[in-house]
Amino acid sequence: MITQLTVHALVEQFRRGAATPSAAARAYLDRIAAVDPSVRAYITVTPERALAAAAAADARWRAGRPLSPIDGVPIAVKDLLCTKGVRTTCGSRILEHFVPPYDATVIERLEAAGTVLLGKTNMDEFAMGSSTEHSAFFATRNPWDLARVPGGSSGGSGAAVAADLAAAALGSDTGGSIRQPAAFTGTVGLKPTYGRVSRYGLVAFASSLDQIGPFAKDVIDAALVLRVIAGRDPLDSTSADVPAPDFVAELGRPIEGLRLGVPQEYFVEGMDPEVEASVREAIEVLKRLGGRAEPISLPTTDYALAAYYLIAPAEASSNLARYDGVKYGSRAAGARDVIDMSSKTRAQGFGPEVKRRIMLGTYALSAGYYEAYYGKAQKVRTLVRRDFDAAFARVDVIVAPTTPNLPFKHGEKEDPLAMYLNDVLTIPVNLAGLPGVSVRCGFSLAGLPIGLQFIGRPFDEATLLRAAHAYEQATGWQTRRPPLP
Amino acid sequence: MTDPSAAYEVVIGLEVHAQLRTRSKMFCGCPTAFGAPPNSQTCPVCQGMPGSLPVINRRAVEFGVRTALAFHCRVNASCRFARKHYYYPDMPKNYQISQYEEPLAEDGWLELQADGQPRRIAIQRLHLEEDVGRLIHEGTLETAHASLVDFNRSGVPLMETVSQPDVRSPEEAAAYLRAFRAVLLYLGVCDGNMEEGSLRCDANISLRRWGAPDLGTKVEIKNLNSFKNVQRALEFEALRQREALDRGERIVQETRLWDADRGRTRTMRGKEQAHDYRYFPEPDLVPLELSRASVEAVRADLPELPAARRQRFVREYGLPTYDADLLTQTRALADYYEAAVREVPHPKLVSNWMMSELLRAIPADDERALAASPISPRHLAGLLRLVADGTITGKIAKDVFEKMFRSGEDALTIVGREGLTQIADTAALGAVVDQVLRANPKAVEDWRRGKKAAAGALVGQVMKATQGKANPSVVNSLLEAKLSQL
Incomplete structure (x- = not known):
């Protein structure tokens, strides 16, 4: 089946003329129609746009002049990336009918590379959540077990790639929102260095933490997509002017002698024993490949979650202030005046988790509390960054579990705090602005995927991906498929 | 108000918002021209669309630095933008990108002429921010059935300059603003047009007994859209506060609105209703670094x-x-x-x-x-x-x-x-003078009797006869000569 192919295998078929982008796009659209009613990865599917783009790609491949190494590849994007003329809901009622007048920079770059947009994927409302249950529309299911969650907030993108509903996808990661669903869906999920990929057109959750990255079937695919979306964007002042190397070319180099740090604090109390066993086994595999593993300490890990839950809600409370019913999005009816209109619109438009975080953040920024909360959290953030700096003076890459637990059942984590603990191993990476990737490192007895996280130095995605690729090549995990038609 | 015989000293501080004359807006490329059709000069950034991001206008920064140097301020090597939050429908993001803890420049002064003497008013800080849009109400604000928003002005660069409370009278406040505006016009950074809102002023005023070490409770006055209104509003407010203090009342800390039609200020909001702006550093922008060399280059270019x-x-x-x-x-x-x-x-x-x-x-x-x-x-x-x-x-x-x-x-x-060329030719004018003397025997007679003022009337007649072209001094000497010969 063409939909099972990796991006690089699919493109090889385009090159040889064994398949066309149109055939691939049709195959994916057919599969979405057949399988997505049970997975529910997509909020919006864009068949016309996809087929038109695929037809153009057909011509380029026929002429032997593809726009990029991923020309014609069908891709899904998280529904918080603005797409001109295609509604962008952010998983929220308040943006249910919002159609952006512009494309996000990553969308422009993907289309300039010739990729085919299949549609927009489901997510926790405004990227706040770890299960994709907090979408205002419906919950996405984990392709490995439909009774379980795919993780979140980019659960739709993870599920789409895992279920072969897209060749690759984009998500966003603020505290683990790419890596955690990648672990839960057994996909490769890469959060690049903060500043590596332009955020222009990414509907903001927490501006200083948000970063766009790919979901893929293997590490090579993730590297291919990253190459296209990375790089300085004059429209995003926080995007870095650092050249994006040919990540794929770097993958072939062996990892012999690579120093791997294993942070003791990441093997937390109460973590699932199957997760721990798989991760420890993976570290043994890396050693056999020539990696030199050594224990390291990241002592501020315990404080990172608390700091994150002040900084991210503070920024969110500010970023979400604009949804007031005045300009775009939903507007509540029956208001007495403009203040009442905004209040009603927000009361009706936002779900409970979003409201909770707006209140948390508003409080953290209030006069008299700012220093005690936001100010202190920023100091912790600095300490977290220093922990990593110290670690990277000794090691090249850090290896750890992506999440302490296996995919859980829908409705299982009602308590917000229990949900927040899901991200305890991914959040420090966002606070420090580092790149991180999750790859499949085994399965539980029940057949649920387990994620291995690699964390790298700033802008050193090349080494990070090289280690992940070496591991992936040495194991056969990526051949297993979810139990779907 | 500076009358030392008065019981109180007037203490005034001024905040001036100046729209910068850049071609494009503070954080996007939209044009800033005034008077375009509503919402024709907007984009995702200045409409606060989801996902849009600000980019600092370098020209606006240069204008800010230019002004800061003209005001003898210290330009900070690194400054930051910050978000200032409050809900209002003319502000698309419901926060304004401004500067708070780390402004562009601090500690300067502006010299003005007070009673012919130079006087320096200290400037506390100068920072950059973005303007908001404009609301158009169908009817009055209170009774409008609908309000429309025009975002053309949204994102236009504003420069806010805050003085120290060094101003000592309403007249001096007006003089400060005139001097301030003159500097901006010289620098070419603002068109200074107060009617179009290119220059806006808020004032703080308090009274204290002469010699008192501490400042009195201050009141902020908004909606001052001309130099005259600034002076009138401050005069009104100084009087209001003086009378209140004389009655033994306390001044309430509040924001008052100037009503130019009624010539009085009225309460807008009290201290309790003051906004908590929840400032925090703008995470979408990196700190703005200004090298010494770039600041010196601006200084060297000052007019x-x-x-x-x-x-x-x-x-x-x-x-x-x-x-x-x-x-x-x-x-x-x-x-x-x-x-x-x-x-x-x-x-x-x-x-x-x-x-x-x-x-x-x-x-x-x-x-x-x-x-x-x-x-x-x-x-x-x-x-x-x-x-x-x-x-x-x-x-x-x-x-x-x-x-x-x-x-x-x-x-x-x-x-x-x-044919308006002056006639200074004595021959031509002599003939006219002779004619006038013949035609006005009474005036000649008066002159002879010693009424020398009669000569003025004769000059007037000569001027009239020449349609004003006669050279007055030639006429005078001719008349004098001819009259004495008579």
């Missing part, structure tokens, strides 16, 4: 500023301070003056004509009107050259000036066409 130019006009052209003050209040006016003087080297004559004639037709502080003046500096100089060399009389020149202003023609054209 001559009003105070320096005023002094030079006194020194170089020998003008009285009053003339120099008036002529240097805008760069365009001072440029006009110097252009005219270059053409006709009679500095005081040019000054007199500009003050008495030109500035009667064109407001002294209106650079745009001056630029559109039908009489160019060269044309004015041309007219004054004819006056200086005696070709036309001063009286004729005023009529010619009127005609030039209406038609845009130069003086020579009008004088030539209408």
